[in-house]
Amino acid sequence: MTTDRLLLLAPRINDTGLQLLTAARRRGMRAQTATAWRLPEELREVRPAHLYGGPLFADAVGRGLGIAALEPAEDWLVRLPRELTRRTVELTTLAEARRLRRPAFLKPPADKLFPARIYPDGTGLPGPDALDDDTLVQISDIVAFRREYRLFVLDGAVHTASRYLVDGQLNVAPLAEDPYRAEVHAFAAQVLAACAGTLPSAVVVDVGLLDGDGAGGGPGAWCVVEANMAWASGGYGCDPDRVLDVVLRAAGPLADLAPADEPFCRALATVVG
Template sequence: MTTASPVLLLAPRVNETSRRLRTAAGLRGLRARTATGWQAPRELLGAPVHVYGGPLFGDAVGRELGLALLEPAEDWLVRLPLALTGRRVAATTLAEARGLRGPAFVKPPADKAFAARVYPDGGALPGPELLDGDTPVLVSEVVRFRAEYRLFVLDGAVRAGSRYAEEAELSVAPLGRDGSEVLAFARDVLAASAAQAPLPSAVVVDVGRTDGGWAVVEANAAWASGGYAAESDAVLDVVLRSAGPLAQLPVADLPFRRELPEVVR
């Protein structure tokens, strides 16, 4: 049965963030439910739905539910100044990256088509029997992040944040004593981004501390990102904006819509 009440639909693979978002949604009177499978629930067709889950879930239910799933441009990191990235970053193809003669950090810009990590050379990347050569990738100089932080951004301002790693190992904690420095750097990043490399109105930006100072790690879709120790209610605000009804999408966010496949049942 179609309803006019907004619904937060969570992916069937439950994690700590989805549990916290479900609780936060309930506290503000928003209906929340966990999907039982990888398809759009029939009873929610035509309803104002928001989703939280990974790219596979978004692709599975997004078109049928009439959603706009926001994600940063694939070349966002490339367009930032070197002073903010802390290393040279290039957008290229997997075929080109297979020609690398030395170590580099290589990752898919959005989906997890292969592991994002430091590869000793291009020969260690997935071969043509696994992935097409025209698969887009980001290639960057190797830099060591001492600590990494996730920031949930809404309308160009940080709404919530959390530490998620130290020395490349999972280390979840509130922003703590580094909070003021993290937020100050984030303001510089968001100001530069607004001028040179726009972001969707709701997004996640990861930043980190290196031996040379602060640097941007990457940007990701809020509807598919873990919240770690970030304040759940603020995370929910960002998630709701990042993945909701297409009819409610602000015009400025149109360029950041994920292309959703048509699912054949």
């Protein structure tokens, strides 16, 4: 990759953003943090460009920078076979989810429009005055994870990985230092083989080990937690240089977009003013 490239990061920079700034500058890239949630005037003609930040930042600056931002399909987890999810996962509208009368894990499938957590029922979801009735909601059976891992995936293979949770508590370590590293790699290979063609070429996939209390999980069962946009995901204990490889592909020039990734392009907003 040539070094005459821009990496623009969202104003609310996190630890991963700081690591990516350093890694990008080591490569000779022009890497900087935006000072506001809009495209800086002096960068409007800078090409080629990449970004790192949440969906709001991508919508604010992505089109102006000529970026193709890759994201998994909203129903990707729903379409996985149960042997990979170990739980029932549904996708419905917010209007329907508000009628739910049982505990479930509820979340927006992509953008963080409301908190992702266990709800006692659907009555605690945002009302129609806050979010449209046709807003999508993912409903999952409640399961308990013993351990959770983040995988940065490039071209269908794990490029770098990290543990991030143990027994529900933040517990970060590079996968190479984790006692379950062989099992994680084996399950990741199984998942990525089963999902060939259903994910963008650069993406984040989270996997976890169930503690045996979840619905249908069984003791020691591995399962997929979710998939996310690499350009909006924390790196935890992953190798920052390898995270950068995935981020640059996941949010890079539209002119570099491979045909296989076209279905995974986020519909970026047109910013007026």
